[in-house]
Amino acid sequence: MNREIDLSETCYGRVRDLQYDLAVLPWGATEPHNLHLPYLTDCILAHDIAVDAARKALETCGVCCMVLPPVSMGSQNPGQRELPFCIHARYETQKAILTDIASSLRAQGMRRLVIVNGHGGNCFKNMIRDLAVEMPDLLIAAGDWYAACPAQDFFDEPGDHADELETSVMMHYHPELVNLAEAGPGTSKPFAARMLNEKVAWVPRDWRRVSQDTGIGDPANATAGKGRRFAEAVAGRFAELFCELARGPVYRD
Numbered sequence: 001m002n003r004e005i006d007l008s009e010t011c012y013g014r015v016r017d018l019q020y021d022l023a024v025l026p027w028g029a030t031e032p033h034n035l036h037l038p039y040l041t042d043c044i045l046a047h048d049i050a051v052d053a054a055r056k057a058l059e060t061c062g063v064c065c066m067v068l069p070p071v072s073m074g075s076q077n078p079g080q081r082e083l084p085f086c087i088h089a090r091y092e093t094q095k096a097i098l099t100d101i102a103s104s105l106r107a108q109g110m111r112r113l114v115i116v117n118g119h120g121g122n123c124f125k126n127m128i129r130d131l132a133v134e135m136p137d138l139l140i141a142a143g144d145w146y147a148a149c150p151a152q153d154f155f156d157e158p159g160d161h162a163d164e165l166e167t168s169v170m171m172h173y174h175p176e177l178v179n180l181a182e183a184g185p186g187t188s189k190p191f192a193a194r195m196l197n198e199k200v201a202w203v204p205r206d207w208r209r210v211s212q213d214t215g216i217g218d219p220a221n222a223t224a225g226k227g228r229r230f231a232e233a234v235a236g237r238f239a240e241l242f243c244e245l246a247r248g249p250v251y252r253d
């Protein structure tokens, strides 16, 4: 039970007398994840990493974080958003959601909000810049949990989406939600335009032109053990982040 740190499990009676230093917002998506992972994978993993990090922050430095319910509205590429039940959230929608969450928390006295992002299509930088103008006394930070530690140190063949990394971490937290035997190979095609492959410019990848099974990266070598080691390392990094943002100065003198 995480009754002090996870809003999905707690009640007003547990939180009303506690002083919270920081709010944590897991943000995912609702989208196909190859043929073997649930649509809600990005929400589930961002949430579980956030809760582990919040628990570590409480244990190691006494910082009290509350993990909010994950946001399921993610930004989707063309070719993915046409698939059944994939939900694309526009920039304006995501900004409205973040603005409402930030202004509610701020009115309650919260001054620190960290987004733990689980979906590669989400990008919060410009909306956070706007909110920094509107709410200068609320610090909003955003980090991608899957990029907090070098994936190549933990996995044989990390990819982009529903890959060995995501599959392993899901096998660690929720093995009952993974059906690896049904997974496609997650093979992806590069662009014909070489300069796009070399990232001279960015365009959203048309998912159906890139992947047959919606996956990018082969999940075949995923194991719960790899997932546990990576999740622990990532949660440790986010716990340190929470402690630093809650207690220390952000800037040097």
Ligand SMILES: [Zn+2]
Residues within 6 Å of the ligand: 033, 041, 042, 118, 119, 161, 162, 166
């Ligand atoms: Zn994902």
